[in-house]
Amino acid sequence: MTGVGIVGLGVISRQYLDTLKGVSSVRIAAVADLDTARADAVAETIPGARVLTTDQLVSDPEVDAVLNLTIPAAHAEVALAAIAQGKDVFGEKPLAATLPDAARVMDAAAAAGVRIGAAPDTVLGTGVQTARAAIDEGLIGRPVSASAMWISAGHESWHPQPDFYYREGGGPLLDMGPYYVTSLVQLLGPVASVSGAASRSRDTRVIGSGPRAGESIAVDVDTHLTGILHHASGALSTVTMSFDGVRSTAAPIEVHGVDGSLLVPDPNMFTGDVQLHPRGGEWQTLQPSAGYADAGRGIGLIDFAAGHARASGAMAHHVLEIMTALAASAASGAREPLHTTVERPSLVPLTPADTWRSL
Numbered sequence: 001m002t003g004v005g006i007v008g009l010g011v012i013s014r015q016y017l018d019t020l021k022g023v024s025s026v027r028i029a030a031v032a033d034l035d036t037a038r039a040d041a042v043a044e045t046i047p048g049a050r051v052l053t054t055d056q057l058v059s060d061p062e063v064d065a066v067l068n069l070t071i072p073a074a075h076a077e078v079a080l081a082a083i084a085q086g087k088d089v090f091g092e093k094p095l096a097a098t099l100p101d102a103a104r105v106m107d108a109a110a111a112a113g114v115r116i117g118a119a120p121d122t123v124l125g126t127g128v129q130t131a132r133a134a135i136d137e138g139l140i141g142r143p144v145s146a147s148a149m150w151i152s153a154g155h156e157s158w159h160p161q162p163d164f165y166y167r168e169g170g171g172p173l174l175d176m177g178p179y180y181v182t183s184l185v186q187l188l189g190p191v192a193s194v195s196g197a198a199s200r201s202r203d204t205r206v207i208g209s210g211p212r213a214g215e216s217i218a219v220d221v222d223t224h225l226t227g228i229l230h231h232a233s234g235a236l237s238t239v240t241m242s243f244d245g246v247r248s249t250a251a252p253i254e255v256h257g258v259d260g261s262l263l264v265p266d267p268n269m270f271t272g273d274v275q276l277h278p279r280g281g282e283w284q285t286l287q288p289s290a291g292y293a294d295a296g297r298g299i300g301l302i303d304f305a306a307g308h309a310r311a312s313g314a315m316a317h318h319v320l321e322i323m324t325a326l327a328a329s330a331a332s333g334a335r336e337p338l339h340t341t342v343e344r345p346s347l348v349p350l351t352p353a354d355t356w357r358s359l
């Protein structure tokens with residue numbers, strides 16, 4: 001059983017706690033948050049969990065792995081503190097706020113001989129994994145291209161404090177890109193270079209809800225990013241992530257091969273129908289054939305505790321480099337080569353919830 005210490009008990013921690021409840025491979029030994037009242041409230045709901053400071057938690061003998069659910073700006077600092085104490089780390093996206101910080105985390109982990117895992121783990125659900133199995137089985141023949149599309153009017157319509165989405169480190173690519181880009185690497189393998197373009201529809205945004213409704217906030221980042229991922233296999237993915245539209249009926253992800261086309265469900269979710277259109281046939285829905293069934297956020301940590309680490313730090317590092325290189329290419333106008341790569345993790349066999357809860 002893996003003793004887990006959670007650092008950061010904000011909005012997303014509730015989904016992790018729901019998934020990890022009653023899972024036999026994981027025991028939550030301790031929790032920490034800068035806001036100790038928040039930590040106290042969470043600890044009360046978990047039998048045996050102690051409230052510690054972050055420094056105490058990362059050196060606690062009952063903690064084998066640190067679950068880092070802090071804000072992006074704190075990801076590297078918390079991870080490095082845990083690594084220095086010889087702990088494994090599983091963290092929320094992105095791996096770090098900047099690519100140099102992500103490299104520092106990966107280098108420190110390699111030197112210390114500890115393992116790094118990272119969100120998104122939605123890609124280990126039956127949606128993306130069933131699509132991956134279809135490609136691996138040759139149902140679309142040789143994959144040639146993919147498209148990934150996420151378009152919205154911007155999070156300020158519903159988020160009461162949306163400032164960070166429009167500051168450095170925000171924008172639609174870094175916010176939503178991890179789900180789509182990680183899926184594309186799962187489906188088509190690592191990326192060798194990228195070409196990007198970007199635009200910004202306006203310099204201010206208006207908050208749509210909460211006590212600041214009606215207030216204008218400044219936009220410091222590009223809000224429409226589009227680009228091409230040149231996969232090492234030769235396949236080409238077209239990616240669009242935007243706060244500059246309203247709605248879209250485009251498929252979240254489509255993959256096209258010489259013998260068929262595949263519709264992949266929303267990669268921000270764990271499930272959803274995968275549809276196949278074979279050459280000469282018709283659209284058909286595939287039965288789930290791979291992935292953790294009925295999973296939630298935290299399944300990546302369970303997979304990590306079981307020794308697989310399919311939602312790996314190496315994947316998160318590669319995905320962060322793809323996203324930052326897209327933005328760099330948009331700025332320079334040049335195609336940007338990548339320096340990291342990753343092997344596709346093994347396919348997740350179709351695993352019912354009863355099974356993964358007792359792994």
Ligand SMILES: NC(=O)c1ccc[n+]([C@@H]2O[C@H](COP(=O)([O-])OP(=O)(O)OC[C@H]3O[C@@H](n4cnc5c(N)ncnc54)[C@H](O)[C@@H]3O)[C@@H](O)[C@H]2O)c1
Nearest residue numbers: 008009010011012013033034035069070071072074092093
């Ligand atoms: N909210 C979502 O819907 C959502 C969805 C998917 C992923 N995520 C990711 O989850 C992470 C957390 O997001 P959130 O929405 O839960 O944020 P949040 O602001 O609600 O919670 C973050 C918590 O971390 C604590 N914290 C910050 N720095 C810390 C430090 N150095 N030491 C200890 N505690 C610290 C804060 O006090 C806060 O309680 C982010 O990386 C985000 O990208 C969030």
